Amino acid sequence: MEKEHLIFGIRAIIEAIHAGKEIDKVFIQKDALGDLMKDLMKAMKANNVNFSYVPVEKLNRLTPNNHQGAVATIAPIKFHNLETLIETVMESGKMPLFLILDQISDARNFGAIIRTAECTGVDGIIVQKQGSAAVNGDTVKTSAGAVFNVPICKVEHIKDAIFHLQGSGIKTVAATEKTENTIYDISLNEPLAIIMGSEDRGINPSVLKIVDDKAKLPMFGTIASLNVSVACGAFLYETVRQRS
Known part of the structure; x- marks a missing residue:
């Protein structure tokens, strides 16, 4: 550091x-x-x-x-206000794409996610103040500097951020294995916020109760899960594919 x-x-x-x-x-x-x-x-x-x-x-x-x-x-960056960022993105005329990270705690995973988010046109990343990875030297390095290009918001509670996004007409989709839908079954071509869970516990059950939709990645191997940054990349690029 x-x-x-x-x-x-x-x-x-x-x-x-x-x-x-x-x-x-x-x-x-x-x-x-x-x-x-x-x-x-x-x-x-x-x-x-x-x-x-x-x-x-x-x-x-x-x-x-x-x-x-x-x-x-x-932090080597200035964090953004969520309400202001949502307003700015909605007024820009482009299709909003937000990413919510529910207590992802590994700085390198965080950096890798930020790098992919920058490449796929994510408008903002939302993290919770308590329990989330720090924005430090490891984050900056792993993101290849993308941390300076993607707005990051810190919020008190993830659920409040979800309610605010929903109130602004943005669909919230949780990446979770606790559903029958795959990412190929649901629409991502609309104002969207994708929620990714922590490395060990996934998305908090109380968060899963309030999202608009849930989706999983189809798995064919014997290992039951992907690294969260890899899974996040798959979700973001399916969003890009649908929007293209």
């Missing part, structure tokens, strides 16, 4: 949060205590900053400096 995308030290992170810096994630030492750490926790919760508890060894790997039990990663 590039050092220029790191902030270390509790007070420095608090100041960065108050200054409105695009903090992607804060790593907190599991057993860290003290009044300053309490202040950091308050600042993170008040500003909805994503954080997780980690062993001190991880912090030591991130920086050789005196981290005081906290290291933050700064």
Whole structure:
């Protein structure tokens, strides 16, 4: 991870949060205590900053400096407002295509998905603040720089984003094996948001209940699933095929 995308030290992170810096994630030492750490926790919760508890060894790997039990990663991009992005895309006159990632946590998978999304004309990628992969050096590298070309929105809850898209006339389709429909059975040639699930759990069941449609990829081998970035590519290129 590039050092220029790191902030270390509790007070420095608090100041960065108050200054409105695009903090992607804060790593907190599991057993860290003290009044300053309490202040950091308050600042993170008040500003909805994503954080997780980690062993001190991880912090030591991130920086050789005196981290005081906290290291933050700064996103190399500016995140977009979902409502504004939807309005902009709808007013552009083109057929909208959004991608929702339900807690995909691997930065390299995230980067690979962003790269394919850029190649297939995706208008925006929507991720949840908590539990999603950070936009870091690995993401930038794996995306081949596409992360700078595709708008990315961070939202509090995936379900709220889906409701907002549906309210704007955009069809939501979940990529899941829990359906009889394949991607060749449903229409993707309309205003669309495709939802991909996490590497290990797939799409949250509560999300599956509210989507407009579900589709799966036909599987003929003995292995029951594809890597999520590969599956996402198949969905996006079937969308391109139908729209062509």
